[in-house]
Amino acid sequence: MTGSMTIRAGWLARTWRASPALRGYALLAPALVLLIVVLLAPVILLVGTSLMVEADPASWTLGLANYQAFFDKPQYVAVLARSIGIASIVAALTVLLAYPAAYFIAFHVHGNKMIWLIIITLPFWTSYLLRVFAWKLILGFNGVVNSALIFFGLTTEPLEALLYNSFAVVLTLAHAWAAFAILPLFVSLQKIDRSLIEAAQDLGEGPVMTFLRVTLPLSMPGIVAALLLVFIPTVGDYVTPKLVGGPNGLMIGSLIQLSFGQLDNWPLGAAISVVSMLVVTAVVCGFLLGLEGIKKALA
Amino acid sequence: MTRDRTSAGVAWLKGYTITYLVFIYLPVLLLPIFSFNDSIYVALPMKGLTLQWWREMIAQEGMHAAFSNSISVALPVAFLSTAMGLCAAKALTGSRLPFSGLLTSLFALPLVIPFIILGIALLIGFNRIGIGLSLYTVGIGHVLICLPFSLFVLLSRFDGFDRSLEEAALDLGETPWMTFWRVTFPIVLPGVIASLLLTFTISFDEFLLAFFLTGSKSTLPLYIFSQLRFPAKLPAVLALGSTVLIGTFILVAIAERLRRQEGGTRS
Numbered sequence: 339m340t341g342s343m344t345i346r347a348g349w350l351a352r353t354w355r356a357s358p359a360l361r362g363y364a365l366l367a368p369a370l371v372l373l374i375v376v377l378l379a380p381v382i383l384l385v386g387t388s389l390m391v392e393a394d395p396a397s398w399t400l401g402l403a404n405y406q407a408f409f410d411k412p413q414y415v416a417v418l419a420r421s422i423g424i425a426s427i428v429a430a431l432t433v434l435l436a437y438p439a440a441y442f443i444a445f446h447v448h449g450n451k452m453i454w455l456i457i458i459t460l461p462f463w464t465s466y467l468l469r470v471f472a473w474k475l476i477l478g479f480n481g482v483v484n485s486a487l488i489f490f491g492l493t494t495e496p497l498e499a500l501l502y503n504s505f506a507v508v509l510t511l512a513h514a515w516a517a518f519a520i521l522p523l524f525v526s527l528q529k530i531d532r533s534l535i536e537a538a539q540d541l542g543e544g545p546v547m548t549f550l551r552v553t554l555p556l557s558m559p560g561i562v563a564a565l566l567l568v569f570i571p572t573v574g575d576y577v578t579p580k581l582v583g584g585p586n587g588l589m590i591g592s593l594i595q596l597s598f599g600q601l602d603n604w605p606l607g608a609a610i611s612v613v614s615m616l617v618v619t620a621v622v623c624g625f626l627l628g629l630e631g632i633k634k635a636l637a
Numbered sequence: 638m639t640r641d642r643t644s645a646g647v648a649w650l651k652g653y654t655i656t657y658l659v660f661i662y663l664p665v666l667l668l669p670i671f672s673f674n675d676s677i678y679v680a681l682p683m684k685g686l687t688l689q690w691w692r693e694m695i696a697q698e699g700m701h702a703a704f705s706n707s708i709s710v711a712l713p714v715a716f717l718s719t720a721m722g723l724c725a726a727k728a729l730t731g732s733r734l735p736f737s738g739l740l741t742s743l744f745a746l747p748l749v750i751p752f753i754i755l756g757i758a759l760l761i762g763f764n765r766i767g768i769g770l771s772l773y774t775v776g777i778g779h780v781l782i783c784l785p786f787s788l789f790v791l792l793s794r795f796d797g798f799d800r801s802l803e804e805a806a807l808d809l810g811e812t813p814w815m816t817f818w819r820v821t822f823p824i825v826l827p828g829v830i831a832s833l834l835l836t837f838t839i840s841f842d843e844f845l846l847a848f849f850l851t852g853s854k855s856t857l858p859l860y861i862f863s864q865l866r867f868p869a870k871l872p873a874v875l876a877l878g879s880t881v882l883i884g885t886f887i888l889v890a891i892a893e894r895l896r897r898q899e900g901g902t903r904s
Contacts, residue, residue: 359735365728369721369744369784376781377747377755380762384754387761435657442654446647456893458658461665463885465842467858468878471865472664475671480678482667516661545646566749574751576845581865591753598757598849608761611754618751 388608404609414593418614421573421590422621424504428511429569433561435512436519440560441553444527455524462517470578473510477501477582502584510578515571519564526560527553562629566622573618590614669879677872690872700877703860707841710772710856714779715837721780722787722832727821729788730795741792748785755781756849763850770852778846783836790835794828834888857881 353360391401408414443454461469476482477500484496500506530553538548576591583589590610597607675685694700725744729737747755759778763770802824806816822829844858851859861877864870 358731362728362731362734362737365724365731366740369725369788370740372721372781372784373743373746376759376762376777380755380758381750383761383765384758435660438650439654439657442650446650452893456889458661460886460889461661463838463889464665464882465858465861465878467842467844467861467865468668468874468881469665471878472667475667476664513661513664570749571751574753576753576848577862591751594753594757598760604761607757611757615750615754622749 384608385612387605388612390605404605405613407606408609408613414610417588417593418590418610418617420504420588421614422617424507424511424587424589425569425572426621428508428515428572429565431508431512432515432519432568433523433564436516436564437523437561440520440523440527444524444530451528455521458520459517462514466514467577469514470510470581473506473513474501474582477506477509501582502587504583504587506582506584507578507587507589510582511568511572511575514578515568518567518571522560522563522567523557524560526557526563530556558629562626565625570618570622573614665882668875668882672872672875672879674872677869690876693873694876694880697873699855700857700860703855703857706772706854707857710776710779710847711837711840714776714783714840715833718780718783718787718836719791719829719832721784722791723825723829725784725788726791726795726825727817729792741788744788745785747782752782752843752845753849756846759846760849770850772851772854772856774850774852775847775856776840778850779840779843782843782846783839786839787832787836790832791825791828794825794831798824838885838888 388404389400389402391399391403439458443451443458447454474481478484479496479498479501481501483500484493487493488496534556535548535552538552539545543551573589574591574594575589576595579587579589579592583592594607594610594614597603597610601607671683672690673686673688674683675687675689676683728734729741734740756778759774759781760770763774768774798821802820803816806820807813811819842858843856844862847856847859848862855863861874864874
């Protein structure tokens, strides 16, 4: 009995030593288990909940009634469309604003680039909530912009149009997510082989054409990463529309929260989440495929 | 290096970058500035200096509880996600692991799903298995979103290091376990510290998952969110925000110093 045990243990130990793949998977196991138990299983349950026709969790009558309920309400669909629209504009604007700064640090700072990067990303280590809230202080009725305008005599009445609209949401998000654009942009610009740029200039390209034909295409991976890193989380943002959005800045996150909170209709909230997730995936895939197409057309 | 042909262009770029820095810093700096303003309205011109709001902040007991709740979530989350990230990064950069590319992208999954959806999926999950909401459920959610950050920080550290050092230790008769602690770990240590700081900050600041997954206890972001509705509480919240700001600045400065010392000893 003990003999066969030691033989088995010996076999196990030998296999263990002989197989780096087995050791690798053993090291990966905790993280993989986490991913399966805490991500995959809940997402499956989410999809399951969205298909529940009756509120009683014990009943397993499945159907598309909750999806029907979502698509039957034009105002719900409009909120989802607006969320996608706002997130797209925010992603584009954030990348556009951050690109020249990342370019400057990558190409024209010759000393300690790290210090510049730290200075530029430092504010993003502070509370997201308070960064968003700061814009309410800036744009609000009694806020900094209005009180400054009145102080300098540029207007007599505070402007109400600054806060509680899509503009305020876009501006706030473009500020709040800037670090997610700067870092990937900087990394991709920093990686570019400088001799390629010199070669283009030696061959007589002007600075603008060098940028358009060499630097910009080579920094494309960073641009794509930055766009996605800003777009995906902002679609589902809840804090910003809540604090600075007002009724016309409502986004899908608020709707999901509402279904789980006041409306207490979990299956509907789950259906809205699944639809949003699918739409986000479709937009991202469409964008990446379109990019591939452009690349092929240019090549 | 070729001289820049258009120095005017560079000057313009520099000007833009500085303007951009102002755009990034201005809203954040409002918090400490107005935390000393002698008025409950955040409006120009400022009325005068006061320490009243800071005293009020220190006196708030709900805030102290929220602060220690946040720390007691963020610390274990940072250590757990960094430990998992360390194991996974070692496995993924190790030799001949089948499907390592696919697995690496699999670990990025929590980042490509909006947090609000992760939050409610976990809420449904906990609800179905009958786990009551508490700071533990918040922590579980935070480990999930911190793991990809930890993994990617550590992967870049593992990528840059010379495998032959490990092989040399093994050839000299060191066991794999001791090789890890005496060769691999010291080399990736800066990555480990960076991962600990990053994941701690993410968990400490995270609002959405905590919003859906907490029980009766508040974390600091939840506490701040609950205070934002009351204008009278606002200046004290500004003082609190400034404190977090200063704490973060100190933490990042320490991290940068450590990183530089590390660079200094090796060069």
